[in-house]
Amino acid sequence: MSYLLALDQGTTSSRAMVFDADGRVQGVAQQAFAQHFPQPGWVEHDPQEILATQFDCARVALTDAGITAAALAGIGITNQRETTLLWERASGRALAPAIVWQDRRTAADCDRLRAAGHAELIRARTGLELDAYFSATKLAWLLDSVPGARTRAEAGELAFGTVDSWLVWHLSGGALHVTDPGNAARTMLFNIHSGDWDEDLLTLFGIPRALLPRIVDSSGVCGETCPDLFGAAVPIAGIAGDQQAATFGQACFAPGMAKNTYGTGCFLLMNTGAEVVRSDNRLLTTVGWRIAGQTSYALEGSIFMGGAIVQWLRDGLGLIRCAHDIEALAASVPDSGGVVLVPAFTGLGAPYWDAYARGTLLGLTRGSSRAHIARAALEAIALQTVDLVAAMDRDGAGPLTELRVDGGAAANNLLMQMQADLLGVPVVRPQMLETTALGAAYLAGLGVGVWSGPDEVAAHWAVERRFDPMMQADQRAATLALWHRGVERARGWADA
Numbered sequence: 001m002s003y004l005l006a007l008d009q010g011t012t013s014s015r016a017m018v019f020d021a022d023g024r025v026q027g028v029a030q031q032a033f034a035q036h037f038p039q040p041g042w043v044e045h046d047p048q049e050i051l052a053t054q055f056d057c058a059r060v061a062l063t064d065a066g067i068t069a070a071a072l073a074g075i076g077i078t079n080q081r082e083t084t085l086l087w088e089r090a091s092g093r094a095l096a097p098a099i100v101w102q103d104r105r106t107a108a109d110c111d112r113l114r115a116a117g118h119a120e121l122i123r124a125r126t127g128l129e130l131d132a133y134f135s136a137t138k139l140a141w142l143l144d145s146v147p148g149a150r151t152r153a154e155a156g157e158l159a160f161g162t163v164d165s166w167l168v169w170h171l172s173g174g175a176l177h178v179t180d181p182g183n184a185a186r187t188m189l190f191n192i193h194s195g196d197w198d199e200d201l202l203t204l205f206g207i208p209r210a211l212l213p214r215i216v217d218s219s220g221v222c223g224e225t226c227p228d229l230f231g232a233a234v235p236i237a238g239i240a241g242d243q244q245a246a247t248f249g250q251a252c253f254a255p256g257m258a259k260n261t262y263g264t265g266c267f268l269l270m271n272t273g274a275e276v277v278r279s280d281n282r283l284l285t286t287v288g289w290r291i292a293g294q295t296s297y298a299l300e301g302s303i304f305m306g307g308a309i310v311q312w313l314r315d316g317l318g319l320i321r322c323a324h325d326i327e328a329l330a331a332s333v334p335d336s337g338g339v340v341l342v343p344a345f346t347g348l349g350a351p352y353w354d355a356y357a358r359g360t361l362l363g364l365t366r367g368s369s370r371a372h373i374a375r376a377a378l379e380a381i382a383l384q385t386v387d388l389v390a391a392m393d394r395d396g397a398g399p400l401t402e403l404r405v406d407g408g409a410a411a412n413n414l415l416m417q418m419q420a421d422l423l424g425v426p427v428v429r430p431q432m433l434e435t436t437a438l439g440a441a442y443l444a445g446l447g448v449g450v451w452s453g454p455d456e457v458a459a460h461w462a463v464e465r466r467f468d469p470m471m472q473a474d475q476r477a478a479t480l481a482l483w484h485r486g487v488e489r490a491r492g493w494a495d496a
């Protein structure tokens with residue numbers, strides 16, 4: 001009875017992992033699902049496919065671990081954040097495709113709200129930059145676009161949720177409509193100071209309160225699964241957005257500790273403890289987790305294109321055959337030969353927040369080769385991260401003494417060395433790279449008493465490799481200066 005099942009519902013795949021009481025992986029399953037791009041800038045998922053792939057993975061992971069659901073002490077849920085769903089309470093049926101966090105369809109709505117002077121109120125209450133990334137304008141769009149939705153929402157017939165709420169609703173057979181404060185903090189409807197939905201913001205975005213889930217702690221039993229789903233009723237004992245879960249899985253429990261996840265995008269979170277650190281440099285203030293009613297906050301830098309740049313070199317340009325090949329190609333030249341790649345394919349996130357910036361390749365000469373472009377692509381991932389850490393420094397957070405790393409692209413040794421060099425701070429890669437699922441399992445395990453407290457789970461964390469900075473300060477400064485010239489060229493490109 002001491003196994004934990006983590007459900008990790010990500011942007012491009014659903015995953016499930018079974019952990020034992022020592023935090024070791026005993027079973028794993030993963031299924032990719034379809035990405036839908038119905039119009040330029042739109043990104044959608046099929047809500048049913050999210051459920052089907054996630055629940056299938058759970059069953060396969062249990063089989064892989066050689067256990068049944070009866071052996072589970074609890075389930076932890078972690079999820080792609082901000083992605084917005086609207087469903088009918090009576091049937092549990094979604095009224096529209098899920099609008100994914102990357103979707104830019106409401107960028108003009110954000111421009112109008114900004115022009116009307118609402119950005120400061122939103123920043124003060126939610127800790128967020130007014131941007132289409134977050135759920136509020138996506139939900140308003142659904143209420144305005146799905147026929148009858150607004151009237152039905154006001155009558156209490158509909159439910160809104162991010163992916164965690166959608167999963168828990170269906171795991172519990174419609175008994176639970178909940179979210180945790182970390183996920184709620186990404187909706188742009190949640191007041192990070194009061195820890196509740198914000199009435200003024202609900203009015204501003206035109207969101208009926210009847211739509212919203214109840215907010216529960218990130219760790220602790222909030223209900224149980226329908227027995228017919230996995231063969232036994234299992235306590236649902238942890239809920240966290242994937243970046244918050246990874247921060248937990250990296251054991252960043254003390255203020256000043258930070259992790260960066262190099263997946264599709266890159267997300268750098270620094271724990272700020274019980275203190276709400278307001279950023280003057282366009283980082284996000286967000287909730288990390290709430291345990292036993294105590295909220296831990298974080299500063300976050302969100303980068304939209306991280307490992308996805310490598311995918312583009314593979315699929316868009318055909319420069320490499322698989323993501324792994326980029327390391328040898330980039331290492332075949334000593335530097336990028338003056339080539340700068342600004343990966344603003346879907347605009348720029350923190351700290352620029354420029355929805356109209358576009359991807360830019362600069363500094364090409366007759367001597368430029370695919371190796372230089374590959375190297376510039378890896379540098380771009382590291383340099384965007386440097387911009388986030390510099391903003392954190394200016395905000396007075398930290399100082400950062402080491403950066404814990406995870407995510408698919410963290411396997412790239414050259415990228416990790418570049419990151420240490422360009423940051424001037426050691427980069428530390430743990431043995432266990434599946435920190436998102438691990439964090440969800442930890443939250444659930446703490447919730448059901450498999451572990452006694454954060455200290456016990458922190459003891460599981462171990463270094464696999466440490467990358468120390470080796471670059472001279474003047475070379476670092478020159479590389480950063482060239483990068484910032486490139487960023488300026490990329491900004492505002494699609495404004496017209």
Ligand SMILES: Nc1ncnc2c1ncn2[C@@H]1O[C@H](COP(=O)(O)OP(=O)(O)O)[C@@H](O)[C@H]1O
Binds near residue numbers: 265325
């Ligand atoms: N060796 C590598 N070097 C650089 N990028 C890589 C490497 N291996 C995988 N990636 C990138 O990492 C990403 C996958 O990481 P993952 O953590 O699974 O992402 P997500 O959870 O966002 O789907 C992809 O964008 C891929 O291009």
Ligand SMILES: O=P(O)(O)OC[C@H](O)CO
Binds near residue numbers: 082241
């Ligand atoms: O699904 P991932 O790992 O790309 O993470 C997505 C983030 O939660 C978006 O904010």
